[in-house]
Amino acid sequence: MDEYYVYILRCSDGSYYTGVTSDLETRIAQHHAGMFPACYTYKRRPLKLVLLEEFPSPYDAIAREKQVKRWSRRKKEALVQGREKALLAYARCQNETHCSYYSLLPIAHTKIRIYHVMVSGAEP
Helix, strand or coil, X not given: CCXXXXXXXXXXXXXXXXXXXXXXXXXXXXXXXXXXXXXXXXXXXXXXXEEEEEEXXXXXXXXXHHHHHCCCHHHHHHHHCCCHHHHHHHHXXXXXXXXXXXXXXXXXXXXXXXXXXXXXXXXX
16 A cells, blocks of 8 residues: 655755655655755755655645645644644634634625545455
């Protein structure tokens, strides 16, 4: 069974890079070697692997990578440091467009998101 990884690197400038791969050792070596000049990490070496998550499907790994890439630095740091309570607190949305306020907004301004869930079939 293949494994897929979402990883976070801490760059020399203190920023974070989130990526996804099925070959972790090779991908991390590529980052360290600076093999891709257009990559975010190229000018931010040396790098340190600070978080690794493993997934059974590429769809789940890619979805997680996209989720984490949208997060603030504060949320990423809470994840890396294993501070679950802080992560949950930072995840709470408190602005006027939050879903808990939808009943107060005109229907024309309500946004609907549809999520498609990939379900792997059981092996025979």
